[in-house]
Amino acid sequence: MGGITGLNFALEYPKRINNLVLADTTGGIGDPSIVNALTNVSSPDHPTKRALTEHFIKTEPSRTLLYEQIGLLNPPRERSAVSSIFRNLDGPSAKQLRSFATPTLFIVGDQGLIFLPEIISKCHDLVPNSKLEVIRNGAHACHFEHPDIFNKHVTSFLQQNK
Amino acid sequence: MPYENINGLNMYYEIRGQGPVLTFAHGASGNRLMWWQQLPYFTKNYTCLTFDHRGWGSSIDDPKNIKTSQFASDLKALLDFLEIDKTAIICQSMGGITGLNFSLTYPEMVSALVLADTTGGVGEQIVVDLLKNVSPPDHPTRRALTDTFIANQPALTLLYEQIGLLNPSRERSVVSSIFRDTSGPGKEALQDFDIPIMFLVGESDLIFPPNVIEEVSKLFTNPTYHVIPESAHASHFEQPGIFNKHLKSFLSNCIK
Numbered sequence: 001m002g003g004i005t006g007l008n009f010a011l012e013y014p015k016r017i018n019n020l021v022l023a024d025t026t027g028g029i030g031d032p033s034i035v036n037a038l039t040n041v042s043s044p045d046h047p048t049k050r051a052l053t054e055h056f057i058k059t060e061p062s063r064t065l066l067y068e069q070i071g072l073l074n075p076p077r078e079r080s081a082v083s084s085i086f087r088n089l090d091g092p093s094a095k096q097l098r099s100f101a102t103p104t105l106f107i108v109g110d111q112g113l114i115f116l117p118e119i120i121s122k123c124h125d126l127v128p129n130s131k132l133e134v135i136r137n138g139a140h141a142c143h144f145e146h147p148d149i150f151n152k153h154v155t156s157f158l159q160q161n162k
Numbered sequence: 163m164p165y166e167n168i169n170g171l172n173m174y175y176e177i178r179g180q181g182p183v184l185t186f187a188h189g190a191s192g193n194r195l196m197w198w199q200q201l202p203y204f205t206k207n208y209t210c211l212t213f214d215h216r217g218w219g220s221s222i223d224d225p226k227n228i229k230t231s232q233f234a235s236d237l238k239a240l241l242d243f244l245e246i247d248k249t250a251i252i253c254q255s256m257g258g259i260t261g262l263n264f265s266l267t268y269p270e271m272v273s274a275l276v277l278a279d280t281t282g283g284v285g286e287q288i289v290v291d292l293l294k295n296v297s298p299p300d301h302p303t304r305r306a307l308t309d310t311f312i313a314n315q316p317a318l319t320l321l322y323e324q325i326g327l328l329n330p331s332r333e334r335s336v337v338s339s340i341f342r343d344t345s346g347p348g349k350e351a352l353q354d355f356d357i358p359i360m361f362l363v364g365e366s367d368l369i370f371p372p373n374v375i376e377e378v379s380k381l382f383t384n385p386t387y388h389v390i391p392e393s394a395h396a397s398h399f400e401q402p403g404i405f406n407k408h409l410k411s412f413l414s415n416c417i418k
Contacts (some may be wrong), residue, residue: 060204061203062198062199062201062202064401065198065201066195066321067204068196069194069195069198071330072176073195147317
């Protein structure tokens with residue numbers, strides 16, 4: 001969801017953003033090719049099963065619980081309230097993005113169930129100055145499942161775009 | 163996960179697992195989130211109840227006016243609401259005030275008491291005197307974690323600090339003075355205490371050093387006492403494997 005913040009902010013105040021990282025998010029891009037692709041995606045309702053790989057849930061019970069408990073700090077709300085923001089044709093358009101010059105890194109887990117890697121790859125195609133890194137054996141929370149790989153990608157991206 | 167209006171407080175709790183009940187009472191630098199390395203280990207065989215003390219975490223109360231004297235009655239009200247009539251209580255640091263007071267007031271409800279890195283607020287003169295000479299660093303992680311852990315585990319160290327930052331900010335002295343109060347339970351109040359009790363303490367605990375906890379344990383008949391190596395005041399967090407192992411073996415001996 002933070003991608004909504006980041007992409008909108010970068011479009012509105014491009015001079016204040018030198019780099020943008022969109023991890024496991026479309027950033028709310030409203031191009032029909034993205035919105036339509038997302039319409040066919042339905043991830044599990046369970047808060048950890050939809051965000052973490054089965055392997056992680058099985059082998060890392062404490063971290064899985066931590067992930068869930070961090071989420072429980074938020075007030076309970078309908079999932080649809082958030083997921084509909086990403087299925088909105090009023091989001092940033094392909095045309096708007098053509099002139100978007102901020103160096104952008106897309107990161108996605110190859111097992112992401114909420115934003116499938118092929119959808120994020122389409123986003124990457126729509127953003128001119130962007131890179132895509134796919135994290136293997138990661139789902140929607142690859143910063144959490146694979147922090148070392150995630151951090152390495154972000155570090156090297158930031159170094160290339162100083 | 164639910165809130166319940168209890169004792170005039172909107173109290174937050176979580177309940178997981180199945181089997182005999184374990185209640186986890188967190189310390190002043192934490193809240194229910196600090197037990198994340200214990201719960202998955204125990205939910206297979208026990209019902210695990212975690213909650214936020216009044217004024218901590220999501221149990222919002224006046225942060226200036228801390229009411230540790232109500233902690234035991236808050237827990238009683240929560241257990242009554244949940245229709246739990248028997249539980250083991252696992253306490254860290256400030257949670258020991260809750261656990262020991264509760265056990266003295268409602269002994270029939272307590273199957274076992276675990277005091278980890280805490281005196282439980284024992285008021286015996288010798289304990290209070292020993293604590294007068296103890297002054298841990300002010301920094302929230304340096305006073306609770308070993309230097310080795312801080313150097314080797316930066317992400318977990320940050321997590322420890324961030325869990326603490328979920329609580330309202332308050333003066334340390336208001337909590338530490340509760341443990342330096344001679345009106346806490348002393349030798350006489352404890353002489354008939356017959357609930358199985360285990361003390362755990364980090365070998366480098368700077369807040370309640372092992373020599374203090376050992377002195378506290380002597381006030382009880384037949385206590386179990388373990389020093390946890392390579393850990394300080396948050397032994398459940400630094401050494402969850404050893405902590406959980408001691409806890410498991412103690413509980414399986416006293417909860418049949």
